[in-house]
Amino acid sequence: MGFPDNFLWGGAVAAHQLEGAWNEDGRGPSICDVLTGGAHGVARRITDGVVPGENYPNQRGIDYYHTFREDDALFQEMGFKCFRTSISWSRIFPNGDEEEPNEEGLKFYERLFEDYRAKGMEPVVTLSHFEMPLHLAKMGGFANREVVDYYFKFASTVMERYKNLVKYWLTFNEVNNQMEMHTEIFPYTNSGIIPDPNDNPHEVEQKIWQAIHNEFVASALVVQRGHQINPDFRIGCMLAMVPIYPATCKPEDVMHAEVLMRDRYLFGDVYVNGEYPCYLLNRWDREGFDIEMEPGDTDIIAAGTVDFISISYYMSAAVSAEKVPEFDGHGLPGQVRNPYIKATDWGWQIDPVGLRYVLCSLFERYRKPIFVVENGIGMYETPDSDGYIADDARIAYLRSHIEQVRKAIDYDGVPVIGYTVWGCIDVISFGTGEMKKRYGMIYVDADDNGNGSYRRSRKKSFYWYRDVIASNGADL
């Protein structure tokens, strides 16, 4: 058995983390263009517009806007069957509310997707990967219902334009991140909600829940429209799957973990089942949230269910029902360090078996094909004088995770349709804005402040992954 013949091996990136060219060819400012650089333990800041003297790494990316043909040739050399990227919304609608799209932006992605096809790579396209035009965020982001119409227009425009180039679409990247409602970055990047110091925590959560409802409607409308544009489209949701284990077999720990997992599942529950789960309706009632719904919303959500589920998977977490001192990893209530697994330098707990666990859980819950569209490890790396890095730890990480995907397919019967390594080329880290948190199999000579030649070089994992793909996963 092993991986099916048409398995989609490849790599994944997002527009704002690699394109750069933030103000070229008519592109408008996007929410990521005003995120400063941070570090492990130093949060990125959202500035009020572009402030002179600040470091904005996403404005530079790795200059892929100008180098994509050469970079794509390296992906082709690794034998990628698919390539996942996102469309920068503000290249197409610079402010988000224009009548007509920006033709230069549309042409860029046309050239890009044609290049992928010419190089034998199936494009996998995320419509919104932590991006929206800054102007729409200033209008309230997805908490403002009007933004649903702008998203629909953006999505319809690109789906129509690329209907013969792109088959696989994802509506919102890691849409469940915003369940970490106490952070500034996740509601901002998921939904364009700019922190307002005048809001109390309940008001913040009310806005986020409203945005989430509006995104469910937006996604369902786009799924329906996409299927009208091209019935062959396969349109999926994208969930950040960090499984939450109970710290012990104490029943209270088990139930605490179960309840926290709903913050992940609720998105799949709505996207796949097309209705709000009871536990969420009860929670809104209990906690006093009043979600504005327009007549017909529940029908739209029911009619726009997804064709497949896609996930990112990097780590697992463990929680205790006891009050414990705050953990430096992800800050879930009662989160504790899992003593059985190691963590990366950024505190992400490495757990390959957890990947099989989530694949099984998701398939048993939803009975839909699953695409692993992100998996990888961020590391500090210093190349030798030829730009070469023997990144054995990355190879070990990827190997151990791919082994678990194979088990999920072979033993468990989970229909996994593809696997794309996150940041197959070094890109700007989303969480920290660093360049030095590297995920790539291709090294990019650039530092956190944008210094460097931006020269690309192949790491050891480049050759390893090429052999994995050539053997369809047999040679790990």
Ligand code: BG6
């Ligand atoms: C996911 C995102 O959260 O993880 C990516 O979809 C991100 O955009 C990736 O880059 C790794 O996270 P980070 O913060 O290490 O870049």
